[in-house]
Amino acid sequence: MTKCDVSLSADVEIEIPFEDGDPMGVTWHGNYFRYLERARCRLLDKIGYGYRAMLESGYSWPIVDTRVKFIRPTEFQQRIRIVANLEEYENRLKLGYEITELESGERTTKGYTIQVAIDNATGELCFVSPPILVEKIRACA
Amino acid sequence: MTKCDVSLSADVEIEIPFEDGDPMGVTWHGNYFRYLERARCRLLDKIGYGYRAMLESGYSWPIVDTRVKFIRPTEFQQRIRIVANLEEYENRLKLGYEITELESGERTTKGYTIQVAIDNATGELCFVSPPILVEKIRACA
Amino acid sequence: MTKCDVSLSADVEIEIPFEDGDPMGVTWHGNYFRYLERARCRLLDKIGYGYRAMLESGYSWPIVDTRVKFIRPTEFQQRIRIVANLEEYENRLKLGYEITELESGERTTKGYTIQVAIDNATGELCFVSPPILVEKIRACA
Amino acid sequence: MTKCDVSLSADVEIEIPFEDGDPMGVTWHGNYFRYLERARCRLLDKIGYGYRAMLESGYSWPIVDTRVKFIRPTEFQQRIRIVANLEEYENRLKLGYEITELESGERTTKGYTIQVAIDNATGELCFVSPPILVEKIRACA
Numbered sequence: 001m002t003k004c005d006v007s008l009s010a011d012v013e014i015e016i017p018f019e020d021g022d023p024m025g026v027t028w029h030g031n032y033f034r035y036l037e038r039a040r041c042r043l044l045d046k047i048g049y050g051y052r053a054m055l056e057s058g059y060s061w062p063i064v065d066t067r068v069k070f071i072r073p074t075e076f077q078q079r080i081r082i083v084a085n086l087e088e089y090e091n092r093l094k095l096g097y098e099i100t101e102l103e104s105g106e107r108t109t110k111g112y113t114i115q116v117a118i119d120n121a122t123g124e125l126c127f128v129s130p131p132i133l134v135e136k137i138r139a140c141a
Numbered sequence: 142m143t144k145c146d147v148s149l150s151a152d153v154e155i156e157i158p159f160e161d162g163d164p165m166g167v168t169w170h171g172n173y174f175r176y177l178e179r180a181r182c183r184l185l186d187k188i189g190y191g192y193r194a195m196l197e198s199g200y201s202w203p204i205v206d207t208r209v210k211f212i213r214p215t216e217f218q219q220r221i222r223i224v225a226n227l228e229e230y231e232n233r234l235k236l237g238y239e240i241t242e243l244e245s246g247e248r249t250t251k252g253y254t255i256q257v258a259i260d261n262a263t264g265e266l267c268f269v270s271p272p273i274l275v276e277k278i279r280a281c282a
Numbered sequence: 283m284t285k286c287d288v289s290l291s292a293d294v295e296i297e298i299p300f301e302d303g304d305p306m307g308v309t310w311h312g313n314y315f316r317y318l319e320r321a322r323c324r325l326l327d328k329i330g331y332g333y334r335a336m337l338e339s340g341y342s343w344p345i346v347d348t349r350v351k352f353i354r355p356t357e358f359q360q361r362i363r364i365v366a367n368l369e370e371y372e373n374r375l376k377l378g379y380e381i382t383e384l385e386s387g388e389r390t391t392k393g394y395t396i397q398v399a400i401d402n403a404t405g406e407l408c409f410v411s412p413p414i415l416v417e418k419i420r421a422c423a
Numbered sequence: 424m425t426k427c428d429v430s431l432s433a434d435v436e437i438e439i440p441f442e443d444g445d446p447m448g449v450t451w452h453g454n455y456f457r458y459l460e461r462a463r464c465r466l467l468d469k470i471g472y473g474y475r476a477m478l479e480s481g482y483s484w485p486i487v488d489t490r491v492k493f494i495r496p497t498e499f500q501q502r503i504r505i506v507a508n509l510e511e512y513e514n515r516l517k518l519g520y521e522i523t524e525l526e527s528g529e530r531t532t533k534g535y536t537i538q539v540a541i542d543n544a545t546g547e548l549c550f551v552s553p554p555i556l557v558e559k560i561r562a563c564a
Contacts, residue, residue: 021164033453067490171315208349303446
């Protein structure tokens with residue numbers, strides 16, 4: 001895991017929904033990106049830089065890269081905890097994730113997402129994170 | 142079915158996606174609203190009043206009512222045809238839908254959606270359809 | 283609302299997920315069927331006849347009919363409560379739903395789903411609900 | 424890209440659905456896994472080892488690792504082509520993907536998925552791909 005000078009994390013618990021199971025009876029892999037989104041939103045809200053704050057700040061933060069490893073399958077009605085950890089923020093926002101099935105305590109999934117700032121006024125990609133993100137993260141640390 | 146002075150329909154064929162199957166091995170009912178959306182977009186494009194034209198016209202058209210009857214289940218890789226028929230347009234936009242499984246020719250699903258115009262400038266609901274919809278439908282008839 | 287000799291309800295609260303918003307910025311109507319599913323599962327678990335109990339009982343309970351009215355739009359991060367009420371059970375399982383946006387207290391959505399029992403051994407539709415459903419509902423009342 | 428002794432690919436074209444757009448007006452990243460699934464199914468069908476053939480063969484093939492890079496955003500009604508290429512098959516099944524927006528011809532997305540065989544009889548992970556996959560791929564080459 002990337003070293004980060006700020007330790008920041010957030011977590012959320014959910015129950016696997018019925019419709020997220022596929023015909024094999026296990027959670028279809030694409031649904032995990034919904035679960036990561038829950039934890040990412042929680043972390044961004046925690047630092048005061050959620051969706052609305054992002055819009056007001058004049059930047060959008062699309063996901064440009066994601067990798068997820070599926071270690072164990074999950075299924076309908078299992079309860080999972082998704083933890084998001086800040087891994088990088090100075091030039092791009094990288095969050096790491098770990099999902100744990102709560103009854104067994106076993107890790108089922110791990111991954112990351114990378115977001116970069118786009119200046120909405122110019123449409124340009126920012127190679128250094130805008131001050132607002134850096135300030136909000138440091139204020140929360 | 143409601144009588145409508147204009148006969149207008151559109152159809153689209155799709156193959157049931159893997160992830161739309163639920164743990165029972167059949168298509169989860171909520172996914173059919175995606176299939177109806179395909180046929181609705183096709184019909185609206187056909188009359189030249191698709192998403193972008195709606196936005197430009199100053200109205201949005203939220204769905205306010207829908208009913209769907211599930212007659213037979215479908216499953217992964219079956220091919221289906223979704224037909225959308227215009228049923229009402231003068232005061233609200235009502236489309237009827239029929240879904241047929243192509244190999245057997247059997248009807249699997251039927252339903253409707255009702256949309257009403259909202260004037261984006263005022264946020265008011267329109268109790269009579271704006272002229273632009275009426276003109277586009279009659280021009281296409 | 284249909285009179286039912288048994289009063290039974292369940293509710294669940296959720297926060298509208300980011301990805302459930304559409305390009306108009308409001309929740310796409312098809313996503314509400316996920317929210318109803320949450321409350322339906324909660325009610326069925328409450329009477330001890332959730333997914334696994336259904337499978338063991340030898341019946342499946344597909345949704346054959348649903349109607350939903352969308353009264354007000356919702357959007358990302360609004361919190362909603364979905365209440366499911368038992369409306370019929372002797373010949374088919376009909377649940378009514380009401381969704382309320384928690385901050386304003388306003389009702390946003392109402393609807394119903396109808397499920398019928400299929401005998402998994404024969405594939406036949408049951409015109410009277412199997413005793414197991416009736417017993418479980420009455421035991422819970 | 425990994426060298427592979429067999430050259431095998433499949434592609435599919437789709438139109439970005441309305442409900443796949445997020446409140447920012449662009450396709451939510453998690454929806455791309457649906458698009459990759461379309462191309463993966465097409466490639467597996469092409470070699471005669473689609474979902475049903477997999478089940479009959481006694482193996483399941485869960486996705487254990489995926490990475491996707493999002494190069495340019497897409498939006499509602501853009502047409503995209505998803506190409507899946509065989510990258511590895513002897514020990515695990517690795518497919519690479521490229522998505523191109525058809526009007527501009529620009530590449531919007533690239534990624535891979537890795538699947539491993541699980542022997543359904545024992546639940547054991549296979550460290551070498553079962554002969555059936557190898558044979559089917561070589562027969563198709």
